Amino acid sequence: DAGITQSPRYKITETGRQVTLMCHQTWSHSYMFWYRQDLGHGLRLIYYSAAADITDKGEVPDGYVVSRSKTENFPLTLESATRSQTSVYFCASSSGQPQHFGDGTRLSIL
């Protein structure tokens, strides 16, 4: 089915572990985005990408790494997870406006 999918939907891990959140879109949108959503902070942009092999930092990039070798995939990696990275993570894609969102990954770091 066409759309944007995130996996996993839920993840529990421990501090210090590496974890990768996956995002896949079938529209061939050039732009992709990663956000985190926390109470009191709304949505904060972590990283975004304008095209394959082009990525740039958002508001809160520290502790995260992204790559985009193919247009349709935009994985987000937490290299060494910390409790402060417990959050709900959303991926989005667009060719202009609006942005289309996945259903999110709820990540808990113990």
Place this chain on the structure above:
Amino acid sequence: GDSVTQMEGPVTLSEEAFLTINCTYTATGYPSLFWYVQYPGEGLQLLLKATKADDKGSNKGFEATYRKETTSFHLEKGSVQVSDSAVYFCALSQNNAGNNRKLIWGLGTSLAVNP
């Protein structure tokens, strides 16, 4: 820099009540304005948009008018339903090539509608 300010929630209403969620913005030039909605357990989805001053966006009974003189884009609905319970986000996007399609977001307003 550009910013969006929304009224704080939560907002609690009875079914069939009138809804207003205030949104004001600070931006240079002529941004596009959006309302997104997030239902429980889901991602955000576009509710409505307006791309120039005095435009009215509308969808599912919701409306918002782009008011440049008051830098506002308030969301309204004449008669809310329980199914409208969600979090509503106001956002803006600058219409220039250097924007990289980024959105500037408000913090969201939670709406609960009771039967």
